[in-house]
Amino acid sequence: MGLGAAARGRLLYGGDYNPEQWPEEVWAEDVELMKRAGVNVATVGVFSWATIEPEPGAREFGWLDRVLSLLHANGIAVCLATPTASPPPWLGHRHPETLPVDFDGRRLSYGSRNQFCPSSPVYRKRSLELVTDLAARYAHHPAVVMWHVNNEYCEVCHCDVSAEHFRRWLRARHGTLDALNAAWSTAFWSQRYGDWDEVVPPRRAPYLINPAQRLDFARFSSDALLECFLAEKAVLRAANPDVPITTNFMGLDQPMDYWSLAAHEDVVSHDWYPDPSDPKSHVGTAIAYDLVRSLAGGPWALMEQAASAVNWRHRNPAKPAGQLRAQSAQAVARGADAVCFFQWRASAGGAEKFHSGMLPHAGPDTRVFREVCELGADLARLEEVVGADVRASVAFALDWESWWACRLDAHPAGDFDLLARVRDFYEPLFDLGVAVDFVRPDADLSGYALVVVPNLYLLRDASRFESFVDGGGTLLVGFFSGVVDGNDRIHPGGAPGPLRELLGLTVHEMAPVERELRCESELLGEFTADFWLDDVAPHGAEVIARAGDAPVVLRHGRAWYTATRPEPAATARLLAHLVESAGVPRALPELPSGVEAVRRGGFLFLVNHNDDPVTVTVPGGGVDLLAGAGTGAGGGQGAEAAPADEVELGRFGVAVLRQP
Known part of the structure; x- marks a missing residue:
């Protein structure tokens, strides 16, 4: 079971949908505009814990019932999230021990997101109770084609509860204190431990901290998050073994050993936000996409990208016209069978109100939404690519x-x-x-x-x-x-x-x-x-x-x-x-600077990341699956069959050639 079970022979296209942020009368408009854009999947519920469980033990599923029914009736599949990444304020208020403690010993507060200790028994109990009820209600819902567990696992905690969990983990890894002392070289600086209770997570100290201790703590923190994922996965799998399960990775990041996590996923998903102001951002993007394809061992899902600007850099430029298409084609070229965004409708309030959406604040009569619609049409033309792999030497x-x-x-x-x-x-x-x-x-x-x-x-x-x-x-x-x-x-x-x-x-x-x-x-x-x-x-x-x-x-x-x-x-x-x-094969004998060439299955993807048009020589030519599509955004030019040896790519232009 993998992405194919959810994709069903098509490239998935959509994004995070957060209807709880909007009056219910807006939902019908959302769905109509999704259909206009070619959206066929929506990720629902990622940050909805407080809406589903407004007070301890309550369950408010009625709004979610209506959202899933509305999407399903309009042919839009659902990737349903377990909303456990962002606990509600009542959990932190009633159980402050669930809140994370940082390296300096400060307990962090609620009022943001990711405010949980992965080792907390209370957090784990409450989150699994919610996941159990969510699975019981929706595991067989006809709209649900995939489960999305938590969100961007990255939490690290140095609290006393984590310390006790760390000690259990160390006992399992090293067995005895003597073995731990040897592994950590504690003869240096008189750091020898004589009792397990003396062992704590790395915390602020007068000078350098034992590097072996820090390395083991990184391993432990990754394993603690993996335990959280596996606990939720077990609940979802028991409810319906036929629905694939994913969680979204955070690009080229280190909070978890993604080799270990990917081995337990049905679908490997990835969030990536290249900087529009970086003229070489496509190179870093290619690294990230090759890595996530390798983690997946085949097709993967681009779970999040931005339609235009983000909100968290020091300066947040908008994407220039056409770049959205080029970046999305780059993902498909490097193995993605799903191209999704955070988020569908740009938020009116909250910390991410200046983060772009597929549907901008200014509405559908905007350049961004027109490009979103053009991209949907492009992806619909690429169904032949679904399931194909990238072969690397x-x-x-x-x-x-x-x-x-x-x-x-x-x-x-x-x-x-x-x-x-x-x-x-x-x-x-x-x-x-x-x-x-x-x-x-x-x-x-x-x-x-x-x-x-x-x-x-x-x-x-x-x-x-x-x-x-x-x-x-x-x-x-x-x-x-x-x-x-x-x-x-x-x-x-x-x-x-x-x-x-x-x-x-x-x-x-x-x-x-x-x-x-x-x-x-x-x-x-x-x-x-x-x-x-x-x-x-x-x-x-x-x-x-x-x-x-x-x-x-x-x-x-x-x-x-x-x-x-x-x-x-x-x-x-x-x-x-x-x-x-x-004897390593190349996609093409020669490439202009800034042009990406990737062979996926029997298709040659060409993506021009330059501001200026280029001509690419393609021996044998081919049939461009995107010919005539999105040319206003710099797409491939001309008739269906590409010229025998030359392909013209406009600014941020894309061509996908079927070749013998």
Whole structure:
């Protein structure tokens, strides 16, 4: 069971619908405008706990009955949410112990959202009672095609209840206090624990906090949220095992190990809000969409995006005309079978009243709503794409535990950013039109030609990488990898730890650099590098590039290592060489700058992220499924059959070509 069970052979299109914010006489207008826009799904109830349960034990389902019946009668499916992400004020008022405590020991108040402690027995009891009643009433409702559990799990709590839960989790993980003390290296700074009650979550302290304690707390916090999800899932599954279950991820974020959570979802959903003022936002978006497709193992759902401006950045520009279409097509190109928004109708009050909606404050006679309608027509033309997958020959290794660990204090560089390292290697592949999957470090890599490890600071074992290279694969590893084990302890002999023999080198010292490095290479030419410089001792590795006497790019058979951050042009040359030598396919032989090319099944998606029109050469041409649709927003031009070798894309233009 997956997204196909909800999609039923069509791309899902819609958004969060919050009718409780509006008088009931508005609902009929909403539904008529949804039909005009081509909306076929609405996510209902995400923040409706206080409306359903206005006081403890009450149940007000009548309004929800009418909303679901209205949507169903008009052919609009429902993704029904459990409204447990935002408890009502009465819960925090009557049970302040359910409210979260932050790192500084301050108990946070209600009056916002996400105001719950994931470990709180009271919160869990109250939320599951509500979910149980919700499931009993709607699990077999004909409108409900999917369950949406909670919303953007991200809550972390440092309270005493969480402390007791943390201790139980640590007992299960480590077994004994002696084992905990060894794992946490508590001989350092006299931190040895003699009683389990002495162990607490990381809290504000005079100086640096034990990094292994912080790492375990990140693992625990992720598991605590997973427990909440699984408890709700169990209730929903028991009520009707045929309705798929999802919860929405928060883009490239770290509150949970999404590999672990995705394994328990029927549908992987994702919220993403690219910045309209960033001319390269489409690259970060591509990373996010490739990651969520990899988490899903196939088609996924874009649960939230903005129709225009958001409300939470320092400055919140509107999306320019046509960008909404281009960004939505980008999601479908990279595996989405659902394109949805937060939210349907822009709120008149509350903290998100300046967050755009599919239906703006100014109503349907607006550019945004016209583009929403055009997008609905576009997506209806793409039914052939539903269920198709994106095949990648390149994989990026990404591990949440290593991500948490590399952000801890007291490292060589406090500004080390894993996502920046991912982007360093990803952007050249994007420009080449090379599809990318993300994988866990312990995944089977045999189906790939090239594997990139931007950073694995924490690495227990390198056997998967060794088998991959032994089988003829090409491996590229970035600096600051293989430094520590699962307890944040330095590997014997230093970096790159388990990768030492595979890479044929040892890192004697690692350090950030403030100066620009001048590098030379027969393969890569002259280039500059910055940010980092490993003192590398090769023992079998061939030096490909040097900065003076210092090796900065090395190769050991098919395994490559970068000991610095080469300038983007040099990294692009390196990746182009690896793509060619590894036989990695590209979507097209050549791509204009700013144009995205992705093959999904038998379809070639072309998206122009530029302000200016471009011409793309497509050997063999193809039939554009969107021909004649949305051309006012910069769509593909001309007749149904694309010219044999050229496709004209207007500003933010899109073409979806069916090819042999």
